[in-house]
Amino acid sequence: MDSGDSASTLLLPDRVFDGESMHEGWGVLVRGGRIAAVGPATTLPAANATRLTLAGTTLLPGLIEMHSHLLLHPYNETSWDDQVLREPLALRVARATNHARATLMAGFTTTRDLGTEGAGYADVGLKRAIAQGIIPGPRMYVTTRAIVATGTYAPRGFAPESDVPQGAEEADAGSLARVVRDQIGRGADWIKVYADYRWGPNGESAPTFTEDELRLIVQVARSSGRPVVAHASTVEGMRRAIVAGVETIEHGDEGTPDVFRLMKAHGVALCPTIAAGDALLRYRGWKPGDAEPARMSAKRTSVRAA
Numbered sequence: 001m002d003s004g005d006s007a008s009t010l011l012l013p014d015r016v017f018d019g020e021s022m023h024e025g026w027g028v029l030v031r032g033g034r035i036a037a038v039g040p041a042t043t044l045p046a047a048n049a050t051r052l053t054l055a056g057t058t059l060l061p062g063l064i065e066m067h068s069h070l071l072l073h074p075y076n077e078t079s080w081d082d083q084v085l086r087e088p089l090a091l092r093v094a095r096a097t098n099h100a101r102a103t104l105m106a107g108f109t110t111t112r113d114l115g116t117e118g119a120g121y122a123d124v125g126l127k128r129a130i131a132q133g134i135i136p137g138p139r140m141y142v143t144t145r146a147i148v149a150t151g152t153y154a155p156r157g158f159a160p161e162s163d164v165p166q167g168a169e170e171a172d173a174g175s176l177a178r179v180v181r182d183q184i185g186r187g188a189d190w191i192k193v194y195a196d197y198r199w200g201p202n203g204e205s206a207p208t209f210t211e212d213e214l215r216l217i218v219q220v221a222r223s224s225g226r227p228v229v230a231h232a233s234t235v236e237g238m239r240r241a242i243v244a245g246v247e248t249i250e251h252g253d254e255g256t257p258d259v260f261r262l263m264k265a266h267g268v269a270l271c272p273t274i275a276a277g278d279a280l281l282r283y284r285g286w287k288p289g290d291a292e293p294a295r296m297s298a299k300r301t302s303v304r305a306a
Contacts, residue, residue, distance in 0.1 A: 007032065008049035012041055017060040028059055062109025065138070066271045067250055070099045070111070070126065071119040076283040081155045084118035084167050092119050096126055100137030110139045114192050114229060114250065115146035117167045124187035143192035143229065144183045145169040147176070147217065149208035152199040168194065173213055180220040191221040193246075195230040196237030205254075207237045214244035235259050242268050253277075253295075255302045263306075272303050 008031045016026035016038065027041030029049060037044050071092050072083060083092070103111060116123050123142040130137035146168040158164045171179040180191055195214060200206035209217070218228045222245070230241035233253040241249060242262050248269045249255075255270070263270060277299050286293055 008036070008046060010041070010044060010046040010049040010051045011054060011059060012051060013054040013057040013059040015058050017058055019061055022058070060107075062138075063107045065103065065108045065111040066248075067273050067276070068103070068111045068113045069115060069117060070096045070103070070113050070140075071116045071122055073099070074279070074283070080117070080167070084155055085165060089119055089122060093122050093126065096122070097129075097135050097137075100126060100130060100135060100140075104136055104138050108138050110141070112141045112143075112190065112229075114143050114190075114231075115168060116144060118165060120145060121186050127187070141189040142187065143190045144186060144188045146192040146194065146231075147171050147179055147183070148194045148197065149213075152197045152208045153194065173210075173216075176213060176216050177220045180217055181224075184221070184224055184226055188226065190247075191217060191226055191228045193217050193228060193230050193241075195232040195241040195246075196234045197231070205234050205237070207234060207240060209240070211240045211244060214240055214246070218245040238263075242266050252306065253299055253302055255306060257305050260306045270306050272299070272306070274299065274303065 008029060011028040011030065013026075013028075015022050015024045016028060017023075018038065023040075025040055025042075026038065027044055027046070028035060029037040029044045029046050031049075072080070073095055078087065113123050121144050123140065123144060126135075126137070127140040127142050129135045130140060148166065148168040148170055150170045150172050153166050153168050153170070155164055155167065169179055169183070183191060193214065194208055196205050196207045198205050199208070214230075221228050227247040228245070229248045229250060230237075230246040231250045232238040232241045233251045235254055235256055238249055238252060238255060238259050239262065242259070243266070245266075246268060248271050249263065250271050251273050252270050260270070277296065281293055281296060
């Protein structure tokens with residue numbers, strides 16, 4: 001960090017936001033590709049640094065995206081089913097390299113990518129390509145294939161005798177430990193599990209794994225230092241995941257004050273994925289200014305309760 005022979009650059013924006021306060025007259029000293037110092041520009045040890053004036057700008061720390069899917073693209077371009085079943089892996093990876101660059105250029109320097117949705121372990125390769133400087137992109141934490149209970153995920157609606165590829169890896173009580181270990185061995189930083197999904201009698205969301213199965217997933221993942229993230233929208237799916245020991249709940253659309261209190265008691269964080277819900281409604285034709293859909297109203301209520 002203080003090596004005298006490392007190339008140094010002093011960034012001089014109009015102001016610096018440090019995550020808490022805005023500071024005019026501050027600079028950021030970069031040395032050897034890393035931030036060496038931040039503070040009033042006149043006090044920074046930058047006598048031999050290249051000075052880069054960034055007039056009219058505010059410099060702030062890199063943002064963190066907590067729920068991304070770099071290997072997907074908008075469903076109004078290509079449906080989720082067709083992305084999983086029809087798009088070649090090479091095409092999906094090519095798109096993902098563009099998504100990674102766009103994410104970085106939007107100010108996100110870290111992303112937690114929560115499932116390749118049928119693209120296998122392509123996120124591991126994408127992460128390595130970024131880390132090796134082959135392509136630009138944010139630092140990635142990946143979950144690889146994610147884990148779903150047999151028969152609960154998608155694509156679905158095909159002839160029962162058809163062997164249809166799924167958007168995540170199916171596993172049940174007898175195979176859960178093996179699948180968790182296999183995903184970790186192939187590069188997963190986190191383990192993602194679907195604690196509920198739309199597989200109820202009428203297509204409604206319903207819990208998938210039992211509480212004991214979720215506990216096993218968490219236990220095996222934690223034994224190697226990997227945290228677990230749970231897709232969960234129903235109260236019961238959320239409850240099971242919380243008491244099983246997951247680190248974060250994704251979506252939480254039907255969350256109630258009671259279940260949010262349980263999350264607080266167990267130290268579980270909520271990632272409400274508000275932008276994703278908004279995008280899905282737009283894909284279906286909703287536009288800002290139209291009457292608010294029931295789903296959006298329910299989401300607003302749950303986020304306020306949290």
